[in-house]
Amino acid sequence: MLKATLRSFLAHKARMILSALAILLSVAFVAGTLMFTDTIGKTFNDLSRTAAADVTVKPKKEFREDRLGKSGQQPTVPDSTVAAARSVPGVADAHPDITVTNVIVVDGKGKKVGLTSDPQVQAADWFPTKQSSVVLKRGKAPQGPGEVILDSDSADHNKVRLGDKVHVVAAPGAFDATVVGLADFKSINPGTTMLFLDGAAARDRLLGKPGVVTSVSLTAEPGVDQKELKARVVAKLGAGVDVRTRAEEADDASADLSQALDVIKYALLGFAGVSLLVGTFLIFNTFSMLVAQRTRELGLMRAIGAGRADVNRSVLVEATLLAVVGSTLGLLGGLGLAQGLLTLMKSLGVDLKGAPLVIEPATPIIAYAVGVVVTLVAAYLPARRAARVSPMAALREAGAPPVKSLRGRAVGGTAVTALGAIGLAVGASATKLDAAHGLALAGGLVGTLVGFIVLGPVLARAVIPWLAGAFPRLFGAVGRLSRENALRNPRRTGATAAALMIGVALVASLSVVATSMKDSVGKQIDQRLGADYTLESTGGLNFSHDVAETVRKVSGVSNVVRQRETEAKVLFDGSSETITVTGADPGIDAMLKQKYTAGTAPDGLAPGRIALPKSYVKKHDLGVGGTVTLRTPNGRTAELRVGAVIDDEGIGIASAGSGAVGLDTLAKLVPDLLDSVIMANVADGAKSSTVRAALEAALKPYPQVQLRDQADYKQTVQDQTNVILRLVYGLLGLAIIIAILGVVNTLALSVIERTREIGLLRAIGMSRIQLRRMIRLESAVIAVFGAVLGLALGVGWGVAAQRMLASQGLDVLTVPWGTIAAVVVGAGVVGLLAALLPALRASRMNVLAAISTE
Amino acid sequence: MSPGNRRRPPTPTSPSGGPAEPDAYRRIDHEDRAKGSAASARGLTKWYGEGETRVVALDEVDVEIGRGRFTAIMGPSGSGKSTLMHCLAGLDSVTFGHSWIGDTEITGLKDRDLTRLRRDRIGFIFQAFNLLPTLTALENITLPMDIAGVKPDKGWLDTVIETVGLRDRLKHRPSELSGGQQQRVACARALASKPQIIFGDEPTGNLDSRSGAEVLAFLRSSVNDLGQTIVMVTHDPNAASYADRVLFLADGRVVDEMLSPTSDTVLARMQRFARSAN
Numbered sequence A: 001m002l003k004a005t006l007r008s009f010l011a012h013k014a015r016m017i018l019s020a021l022a023i024l025l026s027v028a029f030v031a032g033t034l035m036f037t038d039t040i041g042k043t044f045n046d047l048s049r050t051a052a053a054d055v056t057v058k059p060k061k062e063f064r065e066d067r068l069g070k071s072g073q074q075p076t077v078p079d080s081t082v083a084a085a086r087s088v089p090g091v092a093d094a095h096p097d098i099t100v101t102n103v104i105v106v107d108g109k110g111k112k113v114g115l116t117s118d119p120q121v122q123a124a125d126w127f128p129t130k131q132s133s134v135v136l137k138r139g140k141a142p143q144g145p146g147e148v149i150l151d152s153d154s155a156d157h158n159k160v161r162l163g164d165k166v167h168v169v170a171a172p173g174a175f176d177a178t179v180v181g182l183a184d185f186k187s188i189n190p191g192t193t194m195l196f197l198d199g200a201a202a203r204d205r206l207l208g209k210p211g212v213v214t215s216v217s218l219t220a221e222p223g224v225d226q227k228e229l230k231a232r233v234v235a236k237l238g239a240g241v242d243v244r245t246r247a248e249e250a251d252d253a254s255a256d257l258s259q260a261l262d263v264i265k266y267a268l269l270g271f272a273g274v275s276l277l278v279g280t281f282l283i284f285n286t287f288s289m290l291v292a293q294r295t296r297e298l299g300l301m302r303a304i305g306a307g308r309a310d311v312n313r314s315v316l317v318e319a320t321l322l323a324v325v326g327s328t329l330g331l332l333g334g335l336g337l338a339q340g341l342l343t344l345m346k347s348l349g350v351d352l353k354g355a356p357l358v359i360e361p362a363t364p365i366i367a368y369a370v371g372v373v374v375t376l377v378a379a380y381l382p383a384r385r386a387a388r389v390s391p392m393a394a395l396r397e398a399g400a401p402p403v404k405s406l407r408g409r410a411v412g413g414t415a416v417t418a419l420g421a422i423g424l425a426v427g428a429s430a431t432k433l434d435a436a437h438g439l440a441l442a443g444g445l446v447g448t449l450v451g452f453i454v455l456g457p458v459l460a461r462a463v464i465p466w467l468a469g470a471f472p473r474l475f476g477a478v479g480r481l482s483r484e485n486a487l488r489n490p491r492r493t494g495a496t497a498a499a500l501m502i503g504v505a506l507v508a509s510l511s512v513v514a515t516s517m518k519d520s521v522g523k524q525i526d527q528r529l530g531a532d533y534t535l536e537s538t539g540g541l542n543f544s545h546d547v548a549e550t551v552r553k554v555s556g557v558s559n560v561v562r563q564r565e566t567e568a569k570v571l572f573d574g575s576s577e578t579i580t581v582t583g584a585d586p587g588i589d590a591m592l593k594q595k596y597t598a599g600t601a602p603d604g605l606a607p608g609r610i611a612l613p614k615s616y617v618k619k620h621d622l623g624v625g626g627t628v629t630l631r632t633p634n635g636r637t638a639e640l641r642v643g644a645v646i647d648d649e650g651i652g653i654a655s656a657g658s659g660a661v662g663l664d665t666l667a668k669l670v671p672d673l674l675d676s677v678i679m680a681n682v683a684d685g686a687k688s689s690t691v692r693a694a695l696e697a698a699l700k701p702y703p704q705v706q707l708r709d710q711a712d713y714k715q716t717v718q719d720q721t722n723v724i725l726r727l728v729y730g731l732l733g734l735a736i737i738i739a740i741l742g743v744v745n746t747l748a749l750s751v752i753e754r755t756r757e758i759g760l761l762r763a764i765g766m767s768r769i770q771l772r773r774m775i776r777l778e779s780a781v782i783a784v785f786g787a788v789l790g791l792a793l794g795v796g797w798g799v800a801a802q803r804m805l806a807s808q809g810l811d812v813l814t815v816p817w818g819t820i821a822a823v824v825v826g827a828g829v830v831g832l833l834a835a836l837l838p839a840l841r842a843s844r845m846n847v848l849a850a851i852s853t854e
Numbered sequence B: 001m002s003p004g005n006r007r008r009p010p011t012p013t014s015p016s017g018g019p020a021e022p023d024a025y026r027r028i029d030h031e032d033r034a035k036g037s038a039a040s041a042r043g044l045t046k047w048y049g050e051g052e053t054r055v056v057a058l059d060e061v062d063v064e065i066g067r068g069r070f071t072a073i074m075g076p077s078g079s080g081k082s083t084l085m086h087c088l089a090g091l092d093s094v095t096f097g098h099s100w101i102g103d104t105e106i107t108g109l110k111d112r113d114l115t116r117l118r119r120d121r122i123g124f125i126f127q128a129f130n131l132l133p134t135l136t137a138l139e140n141i142t143l144p145m146d147i148a149g150v151k152p153d154k155g156w157l158d159t160v161i162e163t164v165g166l167r168d169r170l171k172h173r174p175s176e177l178s179g180g181q182q183q184r185v186a187c188a189r190a191l192a193s194k195p196q197i198i199f200g201d202e203p204t205g206n207l208d209s210r211s212g213a214e215v216l217a218f219l220r221s222s223v224n225d226l227g228q229t230i231v232m233v234t235h236d237p238n239a240a241s242y243a244d245r246v247l248f249l250a251d252g253r254v255v256d257e258m259l260s261p262t263s264d265t266v267l268a269r270m271q272r273f274a275r276s277a278n
Helices: A002-011 A013-051 A065-071 A080-086 A152-158 A199-207 A226-240 A246-293 A295-303 A308-347 A362-387 A407-428 A435-467 A471-488 A490-528 A546-553 A601-605 A614-619 A663-669 A688-698 A710-753 A755-763 A768-808 A817-834 A836-843 A847-851 B022-032 B081-088 B111-121 B137-148 B154-164 B179-192 B209-226 B263-277
Strands: A055-059 A091-097 A104-106 A120-125 A134-139 A147-151 A165-170 A173-185 A192-197 A215-220 A241-245 A533-537 A557-572 A575-584 A596-598 A609-613 A627-631 A637-646 A658-662 A675-682 A705-709 B039-048 B055-065 B070-074 B096-101 B122-125 B197-201 B230-233 B245-250 B253-259
Touching: A002 A013, A002 A308, A013 A246, A013 A308, A013 A362, A013 A710, A055 A226, A055 A246, A065 A557, A080 A091, A080 A215, A080 A226, A091 A120, A120 A199, A134 A147, A147 A152, A147 A165, A152 A173, A165 A199, A173 A192, A192 A199, A215 A226, A226 A241, A241 A246, A246 A295, A246 A308, A246 A362, A246 A490, A246 A710, A295 A308, A308 A362, A407 A435, A407 A768, A435 A471, A435 A490, A435 A768, A471 A490, A471 A768, A471 B137, A490 A710, A490 A768, A490 A817, A533 A688, A546 A557, A546 A675, A546 A688, A557 A663, A557 A688, A575 A663, A601 A609, A601 A637, A601 A658, A609 A614, A609 A627, A614 A637, A637 A663, A658 A663, A675 A688, A688 A705, A705 A710, A710 A755, A710 A768, A710 A817, A710 A836, A755 A768, A755 A847, A768 A817, A768 A836, A768 B111, A817 A836, B039 B081, B055 B081, B055 B096, B055 B253, B070 B081, B070 B209, B081 B096, B081 B197, B081 B230, B111 B122, B111 B137, B122 B179, B137 B154, B137 B179, B154 B179, B154 B209, B179 B197, B179 B209, B209 B230, B245 B263, B253 B263
Parallel strands: A120 A192, A147 A173, A575 A658, A609 A637, B070 B230, B070 B245, B122 B197, B197 B230
Antiparallel strands: A055 A215, A055 A241, A091 A215, A104 A165, A134 A173, A147 A192, A165 A173, A533 A675, A533 A705, A557 A575, A557 A627, A557 A675, A596 A637, A609 A658, A627 A637, B039 B055, B039 B096, B245 B253
């Protein structure tokens, strides 16, 4: 039996090529994602392991360090820590580190130095050791405040040479320096621009405060265990600082990194999911057709004594063989994909410098498991059908299988779809976002999807005659034949179209949500943004107070409103919660017109008061007049009275998990905060374009400050949505590619199945051109059918999701009709393309082989 | 049937081993060929395979098919009778020789012209799988004309449908018709476009004797009453007895011919073959 199965697999291998391709694609995405993230993870972990000191003493980690740095509150430990740590037995050496990421480096042409348009910069004291990630390649070590070392990758990118001047914007202030040295990364370039100053200059220029350092690197004496040393250091220094071993530092770095990689990972797994889902249908169709074509053969096997289980097993073994072949190729494809992604990362500045791909043992296991499971699931029903073939089938005339009634399907499918639609409706009726409504929506999505898949054949019968209604008139007999062919096996047509339907539905819903989001945000900006100009920082550092002064001095500018931001803890009895506190000048109300459920903006921003969002107030059972206790990162606390409740979130001074206070209130708590946003209006009678030109000229010395008018502002926000849309279109592309494979697959197998019919048509006078047209039209109508179902489903999902999210600010519904029309037309074109090869093959068929009896 | 393909085999050397002389053949052919036959062939040779495995399916066959006659082609399995029909009908390519439909030489025609010739001037009835399962009986009957994009002649269509006696079955799909009814639809299709010649490849091979007799009687009457020319390949002496003339093939050659056959005379002739083969 196994021999017969193997023979059959080999004999039909051409018919399985496309199924193998579908498995290949799915597995390649899964395997490629794993290899890529493992490689990046391992390489960075190795890097942080070598770069970290045996034990590091750091400030207590209460808030996100990058946010603190950006607002001008770099966390530090006192200098005394260095001496104290050095005195711990087992410490060979303790080095005071100055390392900050809140600097911006600009070259002589005013361009930011770095590998990307928004480079990450790390500035540190120059202290080369064995562990350093860089080594001085050219030039000399920096001495004094006017000299720096730059990493050579960034320098090369910006064509900065030894002796050139760079402008460095740091928290204490901006300064100019000469590049006296260039340093190379020893192993990999993590995509960060590195800047080094001598120790004293680093303290002065980067921290601006005497007597503090950002961390202390401890070297253990030989034979002293890191964990043991950590325990001793903790005992000596107490709980005011964080003490980390090398391994812990490396793990932290990995955790941070994997978080950063998550977006890429989930996007890629999304691709894998789509290709798996769509591929399942393709494999299902292949096996269904193979079983149908082999009915007599299977009947013969049954007649000569093979049991049902044998037949069932033989189909599943064939499926497993296919899965193994497809998964193996998929693993290879994954290698290519991972390599491609690493190359892509290189263009984003992260250069692994030829580090080998990491293939964890789990990767092939997962890859094969995915391939085999998906294939077996898809082949399960066809295998069962094969097992049901009676021995009598061997004797019967091979012909069209009896058409089973679709009534069961119609009833079941309609019921499931209706349940799903109710779920969608319940989700859409949500007035606030909560788990119950979310669950209803999710259930609705699954229900309608399953319902549509079940209903596919029924809908094919209903929709295709209509879609292809004009075919007979336009294309005569050829048109009629193609319409009938698309309809003759509704199950097959349904399953083929389902592949496209799923892809199109996913994309249509995402695109409805994304365009709605774009328009909702646009509407919010129109309604709320009163500021003519908005200034924000583009780097890792907000801007100094002189920017606001500069803006005020520009003629034609009126009403300059500043905002500052800090992280803070709201203290409750026995617990605390981190929120972002925005401090704003009194004029903010005119710049950001927000609604308040209680109080007004002046109430909320008055001294000693705070304005909180509705959701926050509700969560903690507060109200106007209630008090909250804030603790800022510098350790000060203040009791603030709730002065106003902000009605809705979104564009405004306070979003979820944040509060707003008057600028003076915040300045009293945290005196050295930098400005995060400046808003300004054009004075009455001043010309907008003149003012803009004047502003731009005045802001020349501040290259990190981005000036945007309302249109720019809208564009920036919409660009963020466009990134999502681009991903969505990527998904569409992939779904379409696999769906094309599905249509090609079905057509190719149909052509083989209809060999005799095609021969007959040729014998009685159908030309090759007509035959090709017949197959192309059939293909196009199936593809358009799938797209129409997918759009119906996807737009339904998108609308439901938008309704549900309406309370979250997504209150404008935009259905992208242009995109929808394009998808329908595109599906037709895709159908025509998919038919190219099968049509060619059909038209080349030998008339005689087709009509002669066996 | 051999897995022949649409490409012609490479120009071979002549069967005797010497160089081929196609020009000589052609000249003789043109002179000898009788005028006015519905189909004819001269020196028709068909090989399958090459070298050691070469099989000669037709060996310099000369044939004339008279207009308005019912011709049966008989012979044992492997005698080349089906191949002869396929070559005469332009369904298969030949290795040497020439064949004509009316005055049109079809050997050497391009696929496009052959297709048009089949569509406009030839009718076909095959042993099985004659009809498209997706079309109704009527749609199947008018299919060749639909493909050609011409309107069927209403009156003629009526006559044909009346003759095959399927008026109440026109809306049915093939799967709803009996085997005999399906073959009658196929006959109607072959007749409907008024072809110059109809080729039948064992048209009753899959039918029980009563349905077979119906179909044959119908073919006979279309020759008698409508003046149709029919060529039919069969191995059934009874079927052959409906013809005006029977050609006997053996080993790729026409070995005998019989006019006004009956089942008995045909059977007797076939039995002689069997004996001589032994």
